[in-house]
Amino acid sequence: MFRRPPRQQYGAICYRVKKKSGEVEVLLMTSRDTGRWVIPKGWPMSGKSAHEVAAQEAFEEAGVRGVAEMETLGAYTYPKLLRDGVQVVCKVQVYALEVTDMAKNFKEKGERRIEWVSLDEAAGRVREPELRGLFLTFKRKMSDRLSPKAAKQAPTAKQIPAE
Numbered sequence: 001m002f003r004r005p006p007r008q009q010y011g012a013i014c015y016r017v018k019k020k021s022g023e024v025e026v027l028l029m030t031s032r033d034t035g036r037w038v039i040p041k042g043w044p045m046s047g048k049s050a051h052e053v054a055a056q057e058a059f060e061e062a063g064v065r066g067v068a069e070m071e072t073l074g075a076y077t078y079p080k081l082l083r084d085g086v087q088v089v090c091k092v093q094v095y096a097l098e099v100t101d102m103a104k105n106f107k108e109k110g111e112r113r114i115e116w117v118s119l120d121e122a123a124g125r126v127r128e129p130e131l132r133g134l135f136l137t138f139k140r141k142m143s144d145r146l147s148p149k150a151a152k153q154a155p156t157a158k159q160i161p162a163e
Helices: 050-062 119-125 129-146 148-153
Strands: 007-017 024-030 064-068 074-081 087-102 114-118
Touching (some): 024 119, 050 087, 074 129
Parallel strands (some): 007 087
Antiparallel strands (some): 074 087
């Protein structure tokens, strides 16, 4: 039996930090076909880098704009049923995207349910174990980034040596 290599996709963990509590929330949405909880993701686009595709998909599918990090958080795989009935395995390279704006109108508005949830809630809702792991890894990363100790240790402009 022949095994095809996974099809490449790019996705985004879209997040925001609540101003008062400092709590990190992530965006989950339902898939259009099965209604399961997923993140925005899609196929490569010519002329766009992977993190740019992730940001474009986040806007088209969930109406969020923001800055996608250039470094990947990791990847996960999932089975996808194509329109022609063929099932393929997709590998999704995931990027963090800090949401700065939400559009009132976007391409797939009304086709999905969108919710902002905690990272623990997100990890509990998604079916893919690798995606669950990415949410938990991202939680640790954000905890380190947002902790008061980390903020005190961050170099100031004066401490960074000039090149």
